Amino acid sequence: MVHVLEQLFNSKARVRILRFFLRNPDHFFDMQEIAKRTKIASNTLTKEIKLLQTIEFVIEKESSTISEESSTQTASKKKSKKTTRRRSSKNIVFGLNESFKLLKDLRGLVFGEGFVDQDELENIINKVGKVKFATVSGVFLNADKETPRQGRNRVDLFIVADDVEKTKLKTALQSIEAEIGKEVIYSVLSVDEFNYRRDMFDKFVYDILDSPREDIINKIRV
Numbered sequence: 001m002v003h004v005l006e007q008l009f010n011s012k013a014r015v016r017i018l019r020f021f022l023r024n025p026d027h028f029f030d031m032q033e034i035a036k037r038t039k040i041a042s043n044t045l046t047k048e049i050k051l052l053q054t055i056e057f058v059i060e061k062e063s064s065t066i067s068e069e070s071s072t073q074t075a076s077k078k079k080s081k082k083t084t085r086r087r088s089s090k091n092i093v094f095g096l097n098e099s100f101k102l103l104k105d106l107r108g109l110v111f112g113e114g115f116v117d118q119d120e121l122e123n124i125i126n127k128v129g130k131v132k133f134a135t136v137s138g139v140f141l142n143a144d145k146e147t148p149r150q151g152r153n154r155v156d157l158f159i160v161a162d163d164v165e166k167t168k169l170k171t172a173l174q175s176i177e178a179e180i181g182k183e184v185i186y187s188v189l190s191v192d193e194f195n196y197r198r199d200m201f202d203k204f205v206y207d208i209l210d211s212p213r214e215d216i217i218n219k220i221r222v
Contacts (some may be wrong), residue, residue: 016181059097063090125172125217129162129164129165132162132220133222137155137213139184153188161188164188166191
């Protein structure tokens with residue numbers, strides 16, 4: 001998504017990586033997982049990670065993984081014995097350096113007001129089906145911190161739409177998650193179901209509507 005930070009840092013990929021690590025401060029990830037979740041090509045990702053290591057924003061460590069291998073040993077023509085061997089392999093993983101001197105300032109910069117471009121977010125959401133209403137809250141409004149979700153009724157993205165295509169919805173969510181650096185908790189209702197539940201004063205629906213939110217699409221005057 002277009003953002004002034006991309007011009008400031010001269011790299012859309014770098015902004016995504018910064019957000020990703022700031023959103024997941026307690027975890028380490030290998031390059032394959034980072035590439036998958038940020039949707040950044042491996043050669044670009046390698047270059048950016050090395051740069052962020054030089055300023056000590058990102059640190060690395062070795063992670064051991066254990067895999068099991070099964071084999072069959074034949075003792076005679078009639079008998080065979082299965083054995084299992086465990087193999088340990090080391091993998092390099094990367095995580096946020098929480099001792100980074102400018103961490104607080106960088107969080108404010110990366111997650112400042114308007115960190116998500118609403119026009120592009122609207123374009124992404126509109127591709128999933130006949131969208132009548134879409135609103136964001138949670139990680140979109142409380143970007144610089146991990147906001148506790150209020151039971152089952154806290155969602156980051158709420159969509160009211162008909163004829164939703166699951167494949168397009170999955171692709172849309174992956175695009176959004178790659179930009180904000182965190183899994184998006186979402187809910188989708190059809191127009192009829194939404195109207196019914198709203199008329200019945202459904203707690204789930206009204207918890208969303210009454211919570212702080214920012215409407216992206218509103219064609220049904222919610």
